[in-house]
Amino acid sequence: MSDFNFSLLCGETGPLTTASRPDMLRLPMEGMTPVLAVGEQVLAGARVAVGNGPDKGDLHAPLAGTILELEPHSMLIEADAGGRTEPVSPCAEGxxxxxxxxxxxxxxxxxxxxxxxxxxxxxxxxxxxxxxxxxxxxxxxxxxxxxxxxxxxxxxxxxxxxxxxxxxxxxxxxxxxxxxxxxxxxxxxxxxxxxxxxxxxxxxxxxxxxxxxxxxxxxxxxxxxxTGRPVTETPMTIGGQNLLVRVGTPVGFLAVEAGARLQPGDRAVLGGPLRGLAAVNLEQGVDKDTSGLTLMRQDASLETTDNFCLGCGACERHCPARIMPGMISRCAEFKQFQRAEAYHIHSCMECGLCGYWCTARRPLLQYIRLAKYELALLAGAHAPTGPTDEELKERTGDSQC
Ligand code: SF4
Ligand code: SF4
Structure with missing residues (x-):
């Protein structure tokens, strides 16, 4: 990756085209409370889960179909030729x-x-x-x-x-x-x-x-x-093409659509190469906030190691937050998470540049994310809980303001 280009210039881009329709959708359920069960049929646009807490948007079926599986992290829908819900009137208030x-x-x-x-x-x-x-x-x-x-x-x-x-x-x-x-x-x-x-x-x-x-x-x-219809698609870039993709479309389906033949050891990354998250498997579905799919060949990827930090300072020289990623990674490595706060871990914007430049090929961004997660747990932060039965009843009515 030494010839990697950090330019954000886009050049000529084509129009946004709609990605093909998959037969199966795997909707991400992180931070969601399902309102339907396995075996139920849904129309396209029907609410299938409500977002926990006051900020996370509810989740709606991008296609009509039947719910085949419901797990803590995903809902699998087999698409069929069913119809879609009626549009609602946009909220006129502020x-x-x-x-x-x-x-x-x-x-x-x-x-x-x-x-x-x-x-x-x-x-x-x-x-x-x-x-x-x-x-x-x-x-x-x-x-x-x-x-x-x-x-x-x-x-x-x-x-x-x-x-x-x-x-x-x-x-x-x-x-x-x-x-x-x-x-x-x-x-x-x-x-x-x-x-x-x-x-x-x-x-x-x-x-x-x-x-x-x-x-x-x-x-x-x-x-x-x-449109008066809910969010069920995400605009994203795949291999230089800009596509409107249904939420839950499996990354393997999109890779094939992009003409890529994935080999064992290749990675599909949700997002970009520096700060994206590797897909767990090719069945994983894209989320509403996914902006890109990056396919990384095994031989072209940065090979990370468990090497010791050499103290060379290369990571610090490239850090836009002017902190010490090497020291933070050592704190995380030895589970001294609270010590990472003395090195200003919360100033890290998770750009991934430190890991890119690390002489020892240490997975610095991953160490930093782990330490932040552990610190949040130590601080007593919990993911927002799901709504009560009463709230659920109220929130699954028609979408009116
Ligand atoms: S990921 Fe964080 S610590 Fe690493 S270079 Fe970016 S801002 Fe600095
Ligand atoms: S670039 Fe890598 S080896 Fe060098 S100080 Fe940073 S973490 Fe340590």
Missing amino acids: GEPLRRWLKSMGVDVGLMYKAPTLIINAVPPEPGISVYEPLLRDYRKTLQLGLDTVQKVVEPGRMFLVAAKGNQSTAFANCTVVHVTPVYPNGLDPLVFKAVLKEEVLPGSRPDKATILSVKDLYAVGRVME
Whole structure:
């Protein structure tokens, strides 16, 4: 990977095309409470699970079919030729009622909160992911509708569109354009915040001063408003092609569609090459927030090892958060998770550059994610619990605001 290109320039991109229809869908159920059981039939667009907590959007069937399996992490649906649910009237209110309605329609609303500044992130999240380009070029009306809707919740005093210099950057009304250098990791939210606010925010936090949504978030909200149908698709880049993919489509199906022949030892990564997550197997389905599928050949992948840290400092020199990934990885390796906090682990934006440059080929990002997970458990953080029976009854009625 020494010749890896960190450029975020997209060049000429084709239109967004719709991926083929799979026979089976494996819907991710992380953070969801199912409302249907094995054997039940669903229409396309029917709610199959509600999102736990106040932020996670509900889950709807992208295709009609029968639920064959229900496991803690996935729901398997065998698609058939059944019909689809009727569209609903878009919510005409603003503020919290609109936010709740969008959540019930499958939109993740964690970053939709009242803030004086709204930032639209149009910088590609990773090299090779170009899906924002066709959205910005061909779906202006949908994005504008999404932005108008989001404004009713955020109520911002000022708005910014942040784009990589050289990519699409046509502004929306009342939106100031800010350009950043088209090099990874400049599209990650903490760095986009910094480009606009001129100050740093802790990764994963919800700063009072501003909130940030991606072009893809605007597209999801815009589609819900213009169709009255829930989110059941995700725009993503696969092998340079931009596709609209049904949530739950297995990665193996998409690899075949992209013309790739996977060999034993190859990896399918949900997301980009630097910070994506390897699929557990080829049956794993894509999620609503999946923006890309990266196929890595065994002989072209970075081989990670359990080598000792050499203390060479290469990881530190490339870390955009200016922390010490080598030391944090040692804390994680020896289960001294709380010690990792003294090395500012929470400033890590999970860009993956340290692991890429590590002389000893240590899996640094994975160590850091493990330490963060363990620290969250030590702090008593739990995943949001599912709704009570009463709440479930209330939330599975018609989607009205
Ligand atoms: S992933 Fe590594 S390089 Fe990136 S911010 Fe975290 S510690 Fe720094
Ligand atoms: S680059 Fe790798 S070997 Fe060098 S200090 Fe960082 S973790 Fe240790």
